[in-house]
Amino acid sequence: MKKSWLIHPFLLASAPILFLLAHNIGQVEASAALAPLGVVLSVTAVLLGLTWLVLRQLPRAAMLVSLLVGLFYVYGHVFHAIQDLDVIARTRDLHVGLGLVFLGVLVTGARYILRTRHDLMEPSRFLTLLAGISILFSANGIYQGVRTRAALAGERAPQARPSRVEHDDPALPDVYHIILDGYAREDVLKDVYQFDNSGFTQYLRDRGFFVADRSVSNYPLTFMSVASTLNMRYLDDVVARLDADSKDHTPFYDLIHDHAVGRFFQSKGYRYVHFNTNYGGTETSRIADQSYQFRHPLLQNEFTTVLLRTYLHWMPQPSVADLHLYMLDKLEEVPRIEGPTYTLFHLLMPHNPYVFDRHGNIRANIPLEYQWTLKTGGWAARQQYIEQMIYLNGRIQALIEHILATSKHPPIIIVHGDHGSASTHPGLQVLDKSKWGPFIHERTAILNAYYVPDEVRRHLYPSITPVNSFRLLLKHRFGANLEPLEDRSFITWYEKPFDIMEVTDQVLPAKASQAREQP
Known part of the structure; x- marks a missing residue:
């Protein structure tokens, strides 16, 4: 089996983040996706390494990790869809019920992956191609958005940050x-x-x-x-x-x-003092000398907010x-x-x-x-x-x-x-x-x-x-x-x-x- 087909866990982990970025490129910086991508790829690598150490079979390890990644991403969407129907009043009850269903799917899928006599080549190819195509479409959307943004910003060339000067007015007001x-x-x-x-x-x-x-x-x-x-x-x-x-x-x-x-x-x-918010326009400042930040900048931005809310x-x-x-x-x-x-x-x-x-x-x-x-x-x-x-x-x-x-x-x-x-x-x-x-x-x-x-x-x-x-x-x-x-x-x-x-x-x-x- 060509090992290149076994990258599907990483592609599946990246695809939802890039999809979200592509569909919100008009409201967030493309760089906002870098930290979430780094986190999910690192976690995926650790899971794959641990699974391989247990199974000593890379194809099965990769398929198990892809199953986990897929269930992780799907859970949030299914949860919100059922929640919107308002058929289960308590969020806790919904989590318990849905968690049991997903646990059953995980156990069933894992048993098949571990017991099948097939070499898993065909499903690996399918997952790799599916995730790869999704990423290509997202990448095109991101590219188009970044290019449009660059064109719009063309008339406003980046300015050098002003040099701090000594003020000659001792009574300058805050x-x-x-x-x-x-x-x-x-x-x-x-x-x-x-x-x-x-x-x-x-x-x-x-x-x-x-x-x-x-x-x-x-x-x-x-x-x-x-x-x-x-x-x-x-x-x-x-x-x-x-x-x-x-x-x-x-x-x-x-x-x-x-x-x-x-x-x-x-x-x-x-001295420019900026209060970072949870709103894209004022969530940060490129020129502030001092910022008040409620929580880590990687968490306090609109893009990460949507990711956390969904997954x-x-x-x-x-x-x-x-x-x-x-x-x-x-x-x-x-x-x-x-x-x-x-x-x-x-x-x-x-x-x-x-x-x-x-x-x-x-x-x-x-x-x-x-x-x-x-x-x-x-x-x-x-x-x-x-x-x-x-x-x-x-x-x-x-x-x-x-x-x-x-x-x-x-x-x-x-x-x-x-x-x-x-x-x-x-x-x-x-x-x-x-x-x-x-x-x-x-x-x-x-x-x-x-x-x-x-x-x-x-x-x-x-x-x-x-x-x-x-x-x-x-x-x-x-x-x-x-x-x-x-x-x-x-x-x-x-x-x-x-x-x-x-x-x-x-x-x-x-x-x-x-x-x-x-x-």
Whole structure:
């Protein structure tokens, strides 16, 4: 027997990971698959070696390992399929029942492999060819995705990391950029949710914040909104290069991982502090000087999250609440860092899943791997959204008090939503965006508040949008040659994210956009 046909355990171990990568290449880095591949290939090699030591027959050892690998990957899919049918209430009962079935298959298959008089040449060839063909198709998809991404990034050549410079201003303020995911504006909370959030916004005003109470997001999806804010520009050129049916997030992730605001502050001698999230756009930074990481980077990324959710969901995992609490607690450490800091803090709250009640009690213990699948009611669960927001308000107030009390110099704090909520989204029944009236208003209206020096504050206005936040700050506090852009707002949704409609006239009436607060 040609031993080349006996590589099927390694091919079978690799194929599902490469398949997943190929189908998500628009949302993850290709390099995200390297660590999982290394792990599964190493485990496969160990299993094959141990099995061979026992059997001293490589063909049978390889077939046994392939059986184990196949059952391992199939188990997760079968489990989720049965779970979706909702025929077995308790997850534990499902695991027990399904485990017994798979154990029976394993024993039956192993008995055949060990007792058969055939040399196993034909099944080895079949498995090798099957897995090899799957890998070739996946490799082509990965190649096409990487090539498309490289073409889109062609106009944005990699920039050298700015050299750290000695700052000549001994009173440079720490800058805190706090993005609260899905935080709706006060009037929307009152009209749509019947919730009065004036206690929080009045607290901000009392502490010296300018609250832009007519502010809207520039884009309704996080990956676009954050990329636009951090690069102080609109994304028309990026969207224009993407097919209308594309769902490729990576050009926008690139703009978040390496952004103009962070580079500017580094050029002024600032230390860029980044809080890594479980969301692809902000899960890491290519240019940060210091990162807060909830768990190992190989585990805290979207690609590994999907792998764990699919194949290792039965293992104990940290929860969504754990990540939120870690970030909120760790932000208190930043004022103690020596020298001026710019901190990017993207907190995935009050966005669903709703894991806290108003008192901070954990109401839903959702594993981190399920953050984007278990929505605990989704946007339609309005009361749960408000409960989580009430808890968040208290934590943000406490953080602001801590930052103000422990900062050596008066800090700069920008707190805003990347987009609003979405409880009025019409769903796929209404594809015509021109008929999305209530949803457009709800989704674009955001919290947007600034704790800034007077020389910046006098240029703020009620309808300022995030694309201009750092343009005004950097111009009037740090002397950057930047002029404000026209405030614009767009609407789209995840099914076709690059089929975009401008809604500026609907959400930014002329009178509001022209208003200015006097110093």
